Amino acid sequence: MDLLGALLLVAGAAFLFLGGLGLVRMPDVFNRIQAGTKATTLGTLLTLAGFACLRPDWAVKLLLIGLFILFTNPISSQVLARSAHRAGAEKSPLTGVDRLAEQEGRPS
Template sequence: MSEILGLAALAFGLFFSVIGVVGLIRMPDVYCRLHAAGKVSTLGLCGLLVAAAFLLPEVTLKVIALALFAVLTLPVGSHAIAAAAYRSRTPLARAVRDDLAAKVEQS
């Protein structure tokens, strides 16, 4: 039973990783790409780590620690990259609305 759950989690993680690659290719600008990469990398990695926990029970505690670390740090890294891209005036796609520009100009 644990092998079936492990393989299902592996398929889940691989599916989200592939969707992330497609998102990186198809998205128009760096901000949309970061959104796709940030969300999908967290889900894909956690799926692969859950698969490792089911398939290799002796490393479950290490996998839980890695998953917790990933869930806490991957979104922070994506936010830092997006903030740096915005501050360096990386252009937005034409279809994207910039709600932050007015607030940045006021401060």
């Protein structure tokens, strides 16, 4: 059980690391938000699961923390993406289409 927990911890930390790496390497704001949100959410959930394996008596509180993260994290990144788009954040030149800007009648 302890070993499983520790392995989950390492897996979670690896995803956190990938999130950080994505944050550094990705070309524009939206891609960075993608890397930041997904990797950190799964990474944190996995580390919480790992701690729950290491200390089973903490499981309920860790579950609550995980639930809160699962709800707050996507909402904050959605609000951030929307505001970045509205504030006219620079998009990487690779970007294909931007239907939202077309819809609002702004140059994409």
